[in-house]
Amino acid sequence: MNVLAGIxxxxxxxxxxILRENYPLYIEGVKYTLLIATLGTLFGLLLSLFLTALxxxxxxxxxxxxxxxxxxxxxxxxxxxxxxxxGTPMMVQAMIFFYGFARMGLRMPIxxxxxxxxxxxxxxxxxxxxxxxxxxIDKGQMEAARAIGLSxxxxxxxxxxxxxxxxxxxxxxxxLVVNIKDTAVLSVIGVSELFYMGKSVAGTYYRxxxxxxxxxxxxxxxxxxxxxxxxFIVKKVNHKEVHLPMSQSIPIEVN
Amino acid sequence: MTILRTNQIxxxxxxxxxxxxxxxxxxxxxxxxxxxxxxxxxxxxxRTLNQLEEIESGSVFFYDEDITKKASDLxxxxxxxxMVFQSFHLFNNMSVLENCTIGQIKxxxxxxxxxxxxxxxxxxxxxxxxxANRNASQLSGGQKQRVAIARMLSMDPDILLFDEPTSSLDxxxxxxxxDVMKQIMNEDLTCIVVTHEMDFAKEVSDRILFxxxxxxxxxxxxxxxxxDANNVRIAQFLHRMR
Ligand SMILES: Nc1ncnc2c1ncn2[C@@H]1O[C@H](COP(=O)(O)OP(=O)(O)OP(=O)(O)O)[C@@H](O)[C@H]1O
Ligand SMILES: [Mg+2]
Numbered sequence: 001m002n003v004l005a006g007i008x009x010x011x012x013x014x015x016x017x018i019l020r021e022n023y024p025l026y027i028e029g030v031k032y033t034l035l036i037a038t039l040g041t042l043f044g045l046l047l048s049l050f051l052t053a054l055x056x057x058x059x060x061x062x063x064x065x066x067x068x069x070x071x072x073x074x075x076x077x078x079x080x081x082x083x084x085x086x087g088t089p090m091m092v093q094a095m096i097f098f099y100g101f102a103r104m105g106l107r108m109p110i111x112x113x114x115x116x117x118x119x120x121x122x123x124x125x126x127x128x129x130x131x132x133x134x135x136x137i138d139k140g141q142m143e144a145a146r147a148i149g150l151s152x153x154x155x156x157x158x159x160x161x162x163x164x165x166x167x168x169x170x171x172x173x174x175x176l177v178v179n180i181k182d183t184a185v186l187s188v189i190g191v192s193e194l195f196y197m198g199k200s201v202a203g204t205y206y207r208x209x210x211x212x213x214x215x216x217x218x219x220x221x222x223x224x225x226x227x228x229x230x231x232f233i234v235k236k237v238n239h240k241e242v243h244l245p246m247s248q249s250i251p252i253e254v255n
Numbered sequence: 256m257t258i259l260r261t262n263q264i265x266x267x268x269x270x271x272x273x274x275x276x277x278x279x280x281x282x283x284x285x286x287x288x289x290x291x292x293x294x295x296x297x298x299x300x301x302r303t304l305n306q307l308e309e310i311e312s313g314s315v316f317f318y319d320e321d322i323t324k325k326a327s328d329l330x331x332x333x334x335x336x337x338m339v340f341q342s343f344h345l346f347n348n349m350s351v352l353e354n355c356t357i358g359q360i361k362x363x364x365x366x367x368x369x370x371x372x373x374x375x376x377x378x379x380x381x382x383x384x385x386x387a388n389r390n391a392s393q394l395s396g397g398q399k400q401r402v403a404i405a406r407m408l409s410m411d412p413d414i415l416l417f418d419e420p421t422s423s424l425d426x427x428x429x430x431x432x433x434d435v436m437k438q439i440m441n442e443d444l445t446c447i448v449v450t451h452e453m454d455f456a457k458e459v460s461d462r463i464l465f466x467x468x469x470x471x472x473x474x475x476x477x478x479x480x481x482x483d484a485n486n487v488r489i490a491q492f493l494h495r496m497r
Pocket of ligand 2: 297299
């Protein structure tokens with residue numbers, strides 16, 4: 001049967017026809033888009049914590065040559081990583097990553113390759129955000145943590161990172177939304193996310209406008225829902241922090 | 256017995272020496288107040304005692320151990336040398352109780368239950384037990400500083416360092432913090448207090464150090480230091496404090 005036979009010629013008719021006939025494909029695409037975007041943001045966040053820990057080294061004049069070298073090396077790794085991933089398009093990274101590994105005989109499932117590329121990118125961006133977030137935290141927090149004997153690592157883990165993460169929650173949410181849109185570039189390696197599905201539907205009917213207007217609408221709906229959800233979460237988290245006015249005449253009970 | 260002792264410590268920032276060859280010891284059970292003009296190096300000196308500030312030369316001994324040595328276990332040593340800061344620095348992401356248990360659990364390896372009991376003991380002592388579950392950021396300045404004192408005491412330190420604990424408080428809250436400190440000092444704990452509260456210093460101190468331009472200019476009893484008519488600098492300083 002010729003698929004082109006049944007489709008109305010006008011724009012609206014065509015659009016509704018495509019939607020009716022192909023909505024399972026769009027849903028399938030949304031599933032991959034959301035999966036890769038969410039997991040990619042999450043893994044990226046975890047990796048960014050690690051990269052940030054490498055990046056912010058404190059120097060001591062007790063450090064020997066070896067310590068100095070190691071610290072410099074860690075800082076270099078972390079900053080070159082960020083520079084590379086911030087400085088090249090994700091589409092290009094996806095190509096290099098996927099075909100590069102394939103050439104080395106390592107064929108990973110396309111979706112995994114896509115997820116890795118998104119995670120690595122997110123990590124680079126969030127490392128920058130986290131670093132700014134940490135710089136914004138009062139130096140006294142670290143000092144107080146060290147003063148009760150917490151190591152630098154423990155101070156970061158229990159005192160500094162939780163505060164920085166809370167401050168950067170809006171930025172993490174923003175990155176999630178960006179990822180939802182940017183997963184589209186993974187279609188170059190054949191990840192069957194929303195954009196890829198749109199392209200294949202469009203190709204079936206030779207009706208690019210209709211197919212991609214639908215794609216755009218679906219992106220828009222997801223992004224709007226996601227944005228609302230995120231700002232709700234941010235409000236919720238920050239709500240606990242509201243500065244309650246305190247009576248200053250609370251009687252002191254020293255006994 | 257000498258708990259903490261410095262031997263010819265030198266410290267500079269960007270080539271400017273702010274501590275010149277300071278050698279001084281602190282005896283168990285005594286309260287020492289450090290007074291002196293702004294910029295004389297009081298905070299810097301105090302911070303070298305728990306090595307929050309590294310020194311260029313000299314050494315700091317905790318009992319017999321030189322804590323400036325590379326091999327020294329600073330994290331462990333710092334649990335023994337408590338510190339209270341001018342601007343409290345309570346951990347903003349934790350409740351009052353957690354502020355007082357985190358160090359016990361993560362450094363001293365106490366169980367959460369032990370740590371909590373211990374923390375509540377000291378929170379009660381500073382009059383903040385009722386606020387145990389509050390977020391640290393919801394407290395007034397005076398309350399924050401009392402919690403910071405409980406946080407320090409929860410680690411069972413051998414010596415307590417206070418850096419102008421009331422200087423960033425509104426006047427009406429100074430009293431509640433000083434009262435808590437007096438109570439601690441009555442319990443034979445070893446304290447070093449940098450302070451601008453002269454009446455408080457006179458009342459609680461066994462010994463006064465007057466710091467001036469990175470040196471200890473005077474070292475003696477309250478009587479000796481406050482009544483040293485020969486020293487122009489302390490006379491000027493005390494005059495300005497009034
Ligand atoms: N981190 C730093 N970097 C550069 N200079 C510093 C630093 N900390 C302190 N200084 C300088 O060292 C000198 C001593 O400072 P310090 O804070 O120890 O004085 P202080 O006696 O505590 O003064 P105040 O009564 O104002 O607290 C000052 O000249 C100060 O500017
Ligand atoms: Mg000071």
